[in-house]
Amino acid sequence: MKKDIDMIESLINRNEYFYKIGKIQKNEYLINNFFLIDKLEDILSRSQREKIIEFLTDEFSLPKFNLSISILKAVPN
Incomplete structure (x- = not known):
């Protein structure tokens, strides 16, 4: 993908x-x-589809998601 971009x-x-x-x-x-x-x-759309598939099949997706949300909540705007 990087080479194409x-x-x-x-x-x-x-x-x-x-x-x-x-x-x-x-x-x-x-x-x-x-x-x-x-x-x-x-190219970017294809990349996003790949990331969504990885997200759906990754057994640690929920903990990663929760961690990301927690970090966003902790960072002052």
Whole structure:
């Protein structure tokens, strides 16, 4: 997943570079950005699904959950 995110970040940077030097027009720049954002959302969504599955199958999920809630309650806002 990290490798995929790094690749998309690199493509976003290249898209920005080519737009700044005038090799691509604003319309193509925006289309590329929306496409890359969509791919990034897919990767993150997949990651979230994996974490939910891990959470549901982890026998220590309830204690971890309770600990997280306790920590959040203890930390002043």
